[in-house]
Amino acid sequence: MLKTIDSLGDLTGKKVLVRSDLNVPLDGTTITDDGRVRASVATIEKLLAAGASVIVTAHLGRPKGEPEAKYSLAPAAARLAELLGKPVTLADDLVGPSAKATVAALQPGQVAMLENVRFDARETSKVDEEREALAAELAAFADVFVSDGFGVVHRKQASVYDIAKVLPAAAGLLVQKEVESLSKAVTDPARPYVVVLGGSKVSDKLGVIANLLTKADRILIGGGMVFTFLKAKGFEVGKSLLEEDQLDTVRGYLATAEEKGVEIVLPTDILAATGFAADAEFDVVAADAIPADRIGLDIGPDSAALFASKIVDAKTIVWNGPMGVFEFPAFAGGTKAVAQAMIDSDGFSVVGGGDSAAAVRILGFDEAGFGHISTGGGASLELLEGKVLPGLAVLEG
Numbered sequence: 001m002l003k004t005i006d007s008l009g010d011l012t013g014k015k016v017l018v019r020s021d022l023n024v025p026l027d028g029t030t031i032t033d034d035g036r037v038r039a040s041v042a043t044i045e046k047l048l049a050a051g052a053s054v055i056v057t058a059h060l061g062r063p064k065g066e067p068e069a070k071y072s073l074a075p076a077a078a079r080l081a082e083l084l085g086k087p088v089t090l091a092d093d094l095v096g097p098s099a100k101a102t103v104a105a106l107q108p109g110q111v112a113m114l115e116n117v118r119f120d121a122r123e124t125s126k127v128d129e130e131r132e133a134l135a136a137e138l139a140a141f142a143d144v145f146v147s148d149g150f151g152v153v154h155r156k157q158a159s160v161y162d163i164a165k166v167l168p169a170a171a172g173l174l175v176q177k178e179v180e181s182l183s184k185a186v187t188d189p190a191r192p193y194v195v196v197l198g199g200s201k202v203s204d205k206l207g208v209i210a211n212l213l214t215k216a217d218r219i220l221i222g223g224g225m226v227f228t229f230l231k232a233k234g235f236e237v238g239k240s241l242l243e244e245d246q247l248d249t250v251r252g253y254l255a256t257a258e259e260k261g262v263e264i265v266l267p268t269d270i271l272a273a274t275g276f277a278a279d280a281e282f283d284v285v286a287a288d289a290i291p292a293d294r295i296g297l298d299i300g301p302d303s304a305a306l307f308a309s310k311i312v313d314a315k316t317i318v319w320n321g322p323m324g325v326f327e328f329p330a331f332a333g334g335t336k337a338v339a340q341a342m343i344d345s346d347g348f349s350v351v352g353g354g355d356s357a358a359a360v361r362i363l364g365f366d367e368a369g370f371g372h373i374s375t376g377g378g379a380s381l382e383l384l385e386g387k388v389l390p391g392l393a394v395l396e397g
């Protein structure tokens, strides 16, 4: 059982460090989908109502362990302030003079935010002592820790994992709700059980296929993930996203799928563009004939129809990762088709991932048409695989 906020006792006058996932899609400094900020509000409000002050720590993007203006949490802090209806003071640093002064001045009922936790290389370090040193500095700011960034609970990082070993810790309301909703799909999924994978975090997410091959009936591959599969089958992929060092692994998956009778569905056609741009010219080409000078930015119309047909009769559908670069309207067709088929199916459907959830909303789908929309892509997939997630294991009590 995950420890809950109530297990932390009386929080009156306490300082609570909350790890949220505020990794929102941005167009410059404009948030294009604020779903993750909205999802973080309930826990913060509960803590404030209990008489605590709240220090939010979060990451944005993947900066290289040092400050970079474009990864500032300023847009997220401003949006959170709007949603809470009260100021959110953003420190200029993570554990430096600005953070120390901000935290020292914090009064019960007030909210502060620390700058992007990934501006410090120790956050994501593989060396335990380095992460622990950062966790100790963060812990000095607060009396208790609440883990509410579901999208990062699969990460063994200082602000997710190590900190929970130093301070009294509990799961926030979002983490609790996500785990409860996703466990529906984990335990004895109704069949056919279909998993749809896409997106751009290819090397991160290819690994889940090994486990899914023992659980799912069909795995549909789209998005940036497709090209490593097509290349593994010996086809040209041009300038498309490719994980060259994963080709043997993918060949292994294809062989295992055949042995186990798991259907791996690949696109039959691709939108092959002249470049990575909203206004790039493109042609619909066969998936085994992508020209060498083109980049695949979406699955083609035949594939979209094929994928929809493989989804509508499913009883459990889990989808992570857009089918194409949906942010460019010309390349949103595959993603729309998958979302629509999930709505049309009468199975239990789960959408996971910051960008996939954003795509559903930005493309105008009704969230009520899905069984669960998770704020975490990698995290929900690893949970569905049956893996022990470090950021959850550390909250068990």
Ligand SMILES: Nc1ncnc2c1ncn2[C@@H]1O[C@H](COP(=O)(O)OP(=O)(O)O)[C@@H](O)[C@H]1O
Pocket: 198, 199, 200, 201, 202, 222, 223, 224, 225, 241, 296, 297, 298, 320, 321, 322, 323, 324, 325, 326, 327, 352, 353, 354, 355, 356, 357, 376, 377, 378
């Ligand atoms: N063919 C493709 N080439 C490059 N990027 C792609 C392609 N298809 C989808 N993407 C990108 O994948 C991104 C989302 O990937 P990812 O972070 O893995 O998903 P999520 O956040 O839902 O877990 C989107 O920004 C989308 O533009």
Ligand SMILES: O=C(OP(=O)(O)O)[C@H](O)COP(=O)(O)O
Pocket: 021, 023, 061, 062, 151, 152, 155, 201, 352, 353, 354, 355, 375, 376, 377, 378, 379
């Ligand atoms: O966007 C996220 O995950 P997701 O793309 O798997 O949904 C989380 O904020 C985790 O980010 P990370 O994959 O850089 O650790």
